[in-house]
Amino acid sequence: MTPHFLIVHHSFTPKDLPANQAENSFNNTHKNRGFPVSSMGWYVGYHYVIYGNGELRQYRGDKEIGAHCKEQSMNFQSLGICLSGNFDTEIPNPLQTETLRTLLQQKSAEWGIASANIYPHRKFAPYKSCYGTKLADDWARNLIVSVNPINQGENRAVIIKKQGEPALYILEGNVALPFGVDFTTYQQDFGGATVVELASFEFAKLKISVMKIVKA
C-alpha cells in the first residue's frame, strides 16, 4: 500500500510504563485480537510507537497494511503512529512530542502527505477519544505547521510547497520566503531538503515576505 494519511493514536496505558513492558503488552493484546503478524515479526497494529521516554520503535513497514483504524479503509492507506500514554488524563512528555514532530516531518516528506491529512484516530472513529481529550484535533498536525524551525542543522532548510501550486517557499520562523524556482526544477536541482506540503488554509497562517531568492 501507499500511505496517504498519518493517523495518531494514544495507547490508553500510562505513559511512564517502561518501553519493553508496554511493547510486550501491545504485542500480546494485538496478537490475541487476531491482528496479522508484520514482516518484522510483530503483532502490534501500529507502524510506529513513541514511548514515554521519547523512544521511537517501528513494528510494520510503511508499505504494509496496519491494524489500527478499521473505519474508511484507513488500515489500507495510512500509517498508524501511537504515543504511549493516556491523554484523556495526562499530556505527552516533551520528548514524545519532539519525536512525533520529527517523525511527522519525515513521513509527510517521504510520502508526499499534506499536513491536512494528519488526523487523530477519533476523526475516523468518533466513538473514541483517541488520541485523548486533552489534545485538540489539530495538535499533531500543528507540530509541523508554522512552528517549524527553518534550519534543521547547517543548511537543512524546510521547504514549503503550497498545495496545488508549483511555487516553493522557505520557512523562516513563521515567515515564508519565496524560493524563486518551481517544484519540478527544485527536485532536479536541489535534492535532499525536507519538503512539506501545506493546504491553503495552513499556508494562509504564514506571513509572506517580499520576494527573496535563497540559495539551497
Ligand SMILES: [Zn+2]
Ligand atoms: Zn486509536
